[in-house]
Amino acid sequence: MQKYFISLDRTPERTERFLKANAHIKGFERYAGLDGKKLDRDDVIAKGLMAPDCGFTAGAMGSGLAHATLWGRVVKSGKPAHIFEDDAFLCRNFEQESDRIIANLPDDWEIILWGNNYDSILEFELLPGITQCVAIFNQDDVRRGIPAFLNMDVSSSPFRLSQTFGICGYAISPLGASRLLERCLPFKSVEVTYPGLGMRVLTTTSIDHLMNIHYRNIKAYTSFPPLCVTDNDSSNSLNK
Incomplete structure (x- = not known):
């Protein structure tokens, strides 16, 4: 499968870090993405890619459009692909284990997340249609454990999958890419209820928040435990 990773031209140190950390995985193709600081917001709105009242920051707009562009590539190719952000760290046996998992998914699978952000929840069906499970994490522990994870x-x-935050790494099928393009564009600010957060209501501020609206209604999966983790350093976030 094609393996894309998104990393902006203005952050070569992030590209270098990603490739060095994940040197045990071969065949990555870098996608330079869309730098939100260089995008014309009015032009994006005029093209129907974002609602006029959408509250996404420039970074979130660029990041979301980068993912959406790669979804378009997947649709055009007719083949599934892996997509990673440049703060993703993959376990040693990622290729073998991800291949095995995908081979055993239903033929109509649409997306499977290999990891998520570890400063919030992961809600999934432990027993299909019977038991919802909410997992919580210690992000500091995850960050400290990254060197060990790379050799694990x-x-x-x-x-x-029901809901989570973050899209550091996932595989998406042409069907899933097509459906998420239809459902997540144009970007918009809407309220989303999170049962896993005690029915808390949050306004969407990035594309992964919009995806949370739709996971339950498409063939979306999560891998547990994860095959990909992120340090999710907000000080370096490209969504700012």
């Missing part, structure tokens, strides 16, 4: 062989299983 992980045995994971797919579960139907």
Whole structure:
């Protein structure tokens, strides 16, 4: 499968870090993405890619359009692909384990997240249609554990995804890419209810928040435990 990673031209140090950390995985193709600081917001709105009242920051706009552009590539190619952000760290046996998991998914799978942000929740179906499970994490522990994770062989299983935050790494099928393009564009600021956060209501501020609206209604999965983690350093976030 094609393996894309998104990393802006103005942050070569992030590209270098990603490739060095994940040197045990071959065949990455860098996508330079769309730098939100250089995009004309009015032009993006005029093209129907974002609602006029959308509250996305310039960074979130660029990041979201980068993912959407790669979804378009997947649709055009007719083949599934992996997509990573440049703060993703992959376990040692990622290729073998991800191949095994995808081979055992239903033929109509649409997206599977290999990891998520670890400063919030992951809600998934532990038993399909019966038991919702909410996992919480310690982000500091995850950050400290990254060197060990890179040398770890992980045995994971797919579960139907309900909601989470972050899209550091995932695989998407042409069907999933097409459906998410239809459902997430134009970008908009809407309220989303999170049962896993005690029915808290949050306004969408990035594309992964918009995706949370739709996971339950498409063939979306998460791998648990994860095959990909992120340090999710907000001080370096490209969504700012």
